[in-house]
Amino acid sequence: MNIRTISALCPLVLTLFLAPRPAAASEGKLNVVFLDLCSTRADHFGTYGYPKNTTPNMDAAGKSGVVFENALSEGSWCLPSYASLLTGHVPEVHGQYTSLPARKLPDFETTLAQMLKTKGYKTALFSGGVYLLPEWGLSKGFDSYVDLFSTSTPNRIPAPFKDNFDQILSWMKQNKGQDQPFFLFAAIDDLHVPYHVDAKDDYDTGYQGVARDTDVFSVPFARAYNGEPSGYPEYMKEKVKEFKSDPKHLKHFIARYDAALHQVDGKIGEFLKAMKDMGLDQNTLLVISADHGEMLGEKGKLNHTEGLYEPVLHVPLIIRHPEFADRAGSRVKAQVQRIDLMPTILDFADVPYSGLELQGKSLLPLLQDPQAPWREYAFARSKRNLARLTDLNIDERVVRTSCWKLHHYLYKSAYELYDICSDPLEASDVSRTHPAEVSRLSFELLKNMEFSRPHQPGLPSGAKKALLEPQPPKD
Ligand SMILES: [Zn+2]
Numbered sequence: 104m105n106i107r108t109i110s111a112l113c114p115l116v117l118t119l120f121l122a123p124r125p126a127a128a129s130e131g132k133l134n135v136v137f138l139d140l141c142s143t144r145a146d147h148f149g150t151y152g153y154p155k156n157t158t159p160n161m162d163a164a165g166k167s168g169v170v171f172e173n174a175l176s177e178g179s180w181c182l183p184s185y186a187s188l189l190t191g192h193v194p195e196v197h198g199q200y201t202s203l204p205a206r207k208l209p210d211f212e213t214t215l216a217q218m219l220k221t222k223g224y225k226t227a228l229f230s231g232g233v234y235l236l237p238e239w240g241l242s243k244g245f246d247s248y249v250d251l252f253s254t255s256t257p258n259r260i261p262a263p264f265k266d267n268f269d270q271i272l273s274w275m276k277q278n279k280g281q282d283q284p285f286f287l288f289a290a291i292d293d294l295h296v297p298y299h300v301d302a303k304d305d306y307d308t309g310y311q312g313v314a315r316d317t318d319v320f321s322v323p324f325a326r327a328y329n330g331e332p333s334g335y336p337e338y339m340k341e342k343v344k345e346f347k348s349d350p351k352h353l354k355h356f357i358a359r360y361d362a363a364l365h366q367v368d369g370k371i372g373e374f375l376k377a378m379k380d381m382g383l384d385q386n387t388l389l390v391i392s393a394d395h396g397e398m399l400g401e402k403g404k405l406n407h408t409e410g411l412y413e414p415v416l417h418v419p420l421i422i423r424h425p426e427f428a429d430r431a432g433s434r435v436k437a438q439v440q441r442i443d444l445m446p447t448i449l450d451f452a453d454v455p456y457s458g459l460e461l462q463g464k465s466l467l468p469l470l471q472d473p474q475a476p477w478r479e480y481a482f483a484r485s486k487r488n489l490a491r492l493t494d495l496n497i498d499e500r501v502v503r504t505s506c507w508k509l510h511h512y513l514y515k516s517a518y519e520l521y522d523i524c525s526d527p528l529e530a531s532d533v534s535r536t537h538p539a540e541v542s543r544l545s546f547e548l549l550k551n552m553e554f555s556r557p558h559q560p561g562l563p564s565g566a567k568k569a570l571l572e573p574q575p576p577k578d
Pocket of ligand 1: 141142180181182394395
């Protein structure tokens with residue numbers, strides 16, 4: 104831990120850090136384990152209030168760590184979210200904003216793994232999904248990089264966590280207790296369609312119908328269900344019609360999502376037990392989060408191909424640090440974003456990062472004091488996971504406060520406003536009855552867009568400043 108960094112954050116935090124702390128089991132050698140679940144919405148976790156017992160193991164991890172109640176993704180789907188997490192920059196800067204045209208991570212970006220390597224970390228990433236294939240460039244800085252997604256298989260579905268499980272444990276076993284600490288990033292794809300689950304009847308026994316059909320658990324089905332103009336075969340429309348004819352089909356669809364969440368939670372429980380058995384819970388920072396959530400019928404949408412509604416943006420975030428045992432069970436209400444995680448992890452690993460111009464804020468002050476002053480506004484944007492290049496003009500922006508959320512659809516000059524304290528699933532648009540809020544929040548959105556647009560990223564601050572400042576006449 105770097106006291107200079109902390110004192111720059113806030114004097115109260117410095118006071119807290121100078122107070123007696125527990126024995127530093129991890130002094131100079133803190134491992135980092137990051138479990139990142141794809142398509143996993145916060146409100147289906149027990150710890151976020153879901154009535155079914157879907158996530159007992161991750162809930163228990165939350166009780167031994169800190170739960171962030173308002174963690175938001177930077178966008179609605181995998182690639183921009185992974186890139187923002189691993190670079191600390193918003194999608195407008197790293198440029199991995201759309202799937203078409205495909206853009207490799209630009210050379211000017213430095214990843215979290217590269218930064219941790221400067222401190223001697225051994226680094227590994229395991230995934231089963233398409234958007235962490237090495238071709239996207241997010242593999243920079245990882246010593247070991249395994250992605251089981253196969254572009255050659257006909258189904259092209261993400262591989263579940265269990266397929267990577269044994270090699271993850273064996274990598275961890277090899278690298279524990281060495282002179283160097285390690286950073287392990289596991290992207291867990293079980294909650295991406297087709298929702299990997301063995302017992303498909305969990306939570307909805309006896310169901311028969313179209314939601315038994317493999318086609319229904321696919322991205323093309325979701326595009327057809329959502330009314331998108333392309334990205335699916337014509338026959339899918341008939342299946343959508345049948346699916347929408349009786350609410351029991353959507354009920355079963357959601358039950359299968361919950362069953363998959365429950366099943367992967369069991370595997371995560373096994374993983375956390377293995378960590379404990381290896382003695383790693385004493386010197387390892389554990390982060391559990393999700394790249395984005397999933398629409399399950401709200402607003403007439405499935406999946407996460409479009410939209411920035413709460414089921415897609417609001418993600419789980421649990422942070423457990425061995426030296427913060429006295430904070431176990433605390434809950435943070437402040438709005439945090441995934442770009443905040445890179446500076447947080449670098450602070451814990453004592454890696455300086457001032458030259459990177461990161462756009463998030465370290466969460467250390469909130470981990471010290473859940474009531475610490477924090478940002479008022481959070482932002483997200485979406486250009487969709489596009490099915491065709493002609494959709495490139497689709498652009499949606501969101502600004503969110505503790506109770507208000509404004510959506511701005513730039514491509515159709517439309518706004519929606521929701522009071523998310525009384526209407527957390529954004530059922531009633533109140534933009535017409537609250538014009539003052541629309542005006543105030545749209546101004547904040549405009550300021551943020553100006554700040555985050557592409558701006559010769561990668562230039563040192565001095566060079567960037569010189570570009571922005573008026574230059575004196577030549578003679
Ligand atoms: Zn994802």
